[in-house]
Amino acid sequence: MRWLIALIAIMLAAPTLAVLPDEMLRDPRLEARARVISQQLRCVVCQNQTIDDSDAPLARDLRLLVRERLTRGDSDHQAIEYLVARYGNYVLLKPPFERATLLLWLGPAAFVLIGGIGVVAYFGRRRVTPDDNGALSAEEAARVDALLREG
Amino acid sequence: MMRLLYLLPVLLFAGIAAFFAVGLQGDPAKLPSALINRPLPPFALAGLDAATPGFGSATFVGEPKLLNVFASWCAACPQEHPMLTRIAAEGVAVYGLDWKDTPENATRWLAKLGNPYRSIASDPTARTGIDLGVTGVPETFVIDRHGRVRYKQIGPITPQDWDQTLRPMLAKLKAEA
Numbered sequence: 001m002r003w004l005i006a007l008i009a010i011m012l013a014a015p016t017l018a019v020l021p022d023e024m025l026r027d028p029r030l031e032a033r034a035r036v037i038s039q040q041l042r043c044v045v046c047q048n049q050t051i052d053d054s055d056a057p058l059a060r061d062l063r064l065l066v067r068e069r070l071t072r073g074d075s076d077h078q079a080i081e082y083l084v085a086r087y088g089n090y091v092l093l094k095p096p097f098e099r100a101t102l103l104l105w106l107g108p109a110a111f112v113l114i115g116g117i118g119v120v121a122y123f124g125r126r127r128v129t130p131d132d133n134g135a136l137s138a139e140e141a142a143r144v145d146a147l148l149r150e151g
Numbered sequence: 152m153m154r155l156l157y158l159l160p161v162l163l164f165a166g167i168a169a170f171f172a173v174g175l176q177g178d179p180a181k182l183p184s185a186l187i188n189r190p191l192p193p194f195a196l197a198g199l200d201a202a203t204p205g206f207g208s209a210t211f212v213g214e215p216k217l218l219n220v221f222a223s224w225c226a227a228c229p230q231e232h233p234m235l236t237r238i239a240a241e242g243v244a245v246y247g248l249d250w251k252d253t254p255e256n257a258t259r260w261l262a263k264l265g266n267p268y269r270s271i272a273s274d275p276t277a278r279t280g281i282d283l284g285v286t287g288v289p290e291t292f293v294i295d296r297h298g299r300v301r302y303k304q305i306g307p308i309t310p311q312d313w314d315q316t317l318r319p320m321l322a323k324l325k326a327e328a
Binding site for chain 2: 084121
């Protein structure tokens with residue numbers, strides 16, 4: 001029982017926040033927007049973390065930069081574009097839908113479609129449709145009769 | 152005709168395998184620069200100390216130059232340092248951007264290893280580095296005579312990088328109008 005509680009406690013432990021109190025903005029609404037933006041931006045040092053999660057010094061610099069842009073009156077979109085202009089689309093954890101990413105976005109759906117067509121074609125062709133609820137045809141009944149008489 | 156259709160999944164698999172075999176070759180830590188073929192973002196930074204004049208984006212107009220981003224805390228920079236010394240000795244203008252560093256530490260670092268730079272600018276707030284899309288140190292930008300970024304080397308310059316990539320590129324840029 002004690003083990004179970006310990007296990008559950010470990011699983012429930014939230015990862016510690018990378019955002020330090022001294023980085024946060026006074027205005028809670030701006031801070032909330034900054035958090036949302038930071039969660040969409042990739043830390044360019046440790047690439048599978050958002051800058052909101054990352055303890056890397058550069059991630060901290062980028063968090064401060066996002067907050068500075070918002071304080072200056074940038075929209076969320078402008079703040080994100082500011083970093084995209086410097087680091088490219090790589091800073092976006094969710095790649096934009098454009099020509100270069102067409103395969104990325106539509107590829108999985110295309111494969112499901114191709115596979116689906118294959119499955120339908122394969123099983124569709126093999127299915128034998130019983131025409132009369134399994135009842136014997138006249139020909140079959142005659143053959144059964146013949147066999148029974150022989151027996 | 153139906154027989155050939157059975158080959159389709161095999162061909163599809165071969166296609167995907169080839170796609171990934173090529174696509175997964177690169178080092179994911181090396182992000183392509185968003186600045187390639189674009190002018191340097193405008194900046195003007197103070198020098199490392201009173202004796203160093205510092206430089207800005209305007210410095211990079213005239214002849215092709217290298218802009219090397221380094222720091223005294225960077226582990227790979229001492230490894231790259233002899234190459235920079237060699238490159239500078241070959242007559243190439245190498246400018247140093249001391250990134251996220253203190254002038255005291257950088258001065259001590261350079262006193263120990265030697266100073267290959269034509270000039271050194273200090274970027275303690277990291278803002279110029281971020282404008283340049285720097286993700287770590289060392290990084291080296293090849294800049295043409297119009298102040299446009301033409302190439303970014305990520306990580307230390309090895310002798311092979313210099314001989315096979317950077318030197319031929321600088322020679323080509325020199326020949327450009």
